Amino acid sequence: MKGANVPPSRAPDYRKKFEYIKRSEMTPEELEEIRAYMRNWQKTRLAGETVEQRAARLATKRRYRATAKAKATERACRAKYDARPGGLEARRIQSFKVHHGVSRSFADAKIKKQRGKCLICRKPPDGRGNCSRLHVDHDPVTGEFRGMLCHRCNRGMGFFRHDPKALRAAAAYLERS
Ligand SMILES: [Zn+2]
Numbered sequence: 001m002k003g004a005n006v007p008p009s010r011a012p013d014y015r016k017k018f019e020y021i022k023r024s025e026m027t028p029e030e031l032e033e034i035r036a037y038m039r040n041w042q043k044t045r046l047a048g049e050t051v052e053q054r055a056a057r058l059a060t061k062r063r064y065r066a067t068a069k070a071k072a073t074e075r076a077c078r079a080k081y082d083a084r085p086g087g088l089e090a091r092r093i094q095s096f097k098v099h100h101g102v103s104r105s106f107a108d109a110k111i112k113k114q115r116g117k118c119l120i121c122r123k124p125p126d127g128r129g130n131c132s133r134l135h136v137d138h139d140p141v142t143g144e145f146r147g148m149l150c151h152r153c154n155r156g157m158g159f160f161r162h163d164p165k166a167l168r169a170a171a172a173y174l175e176r177s
Pocket of ligand 1: 119121
């Protein structure tokens with residue numbers, strides 16, 4: 001994003017301003033100021049990147065994240081986060097959104113609307129593991145949410161390449177044999 005009013009070259013000056021203040025001693029306004037600056041700094045820096053620079057930066061990040069040290073840090077951070085009241089639940093909710101593209105509450109509302117039943121076979125999930133819940137189904141091309149399906153129906157769609165023609169042909173095949 002362009003139009004950031006703090007050029008990257010000003011970063012050292014800015015750091016100097018807060019150099020001798022501990023975070024714990026900053027006023028909420030100062031904390032917000034430093035956070036806003038860091039956000040802006042990130043944006044300005046990333047906006048000026050070339051494709052190669054971006055690739056190099058991401059590669060460095062990947063290499064670092066693969067080290068034992070980085071993994072230990074990540075585990076420690078996660079454990080700390082999870083230990084807070086509601087932390088684990090909050091992370092699960094966030095991770096659901098990242099993996100499925102819709103929020104947990106959106107999915108739950110849809111399940112309720114479908115009376116807990118799969119939109120294709122009209123049965124409630126009654127198995128174990130993956131078969132114990134309904135899954136978020138998307139159009140693989142547009143990424144648009146379609147509905148909540150049981151594990152079998154959801155996988156079935158995928159195996160038939162989300163192709164109605166193939167599915168109809170399969171039904172006809174079953175009926176004539
Ligand atoms: Zn089903």
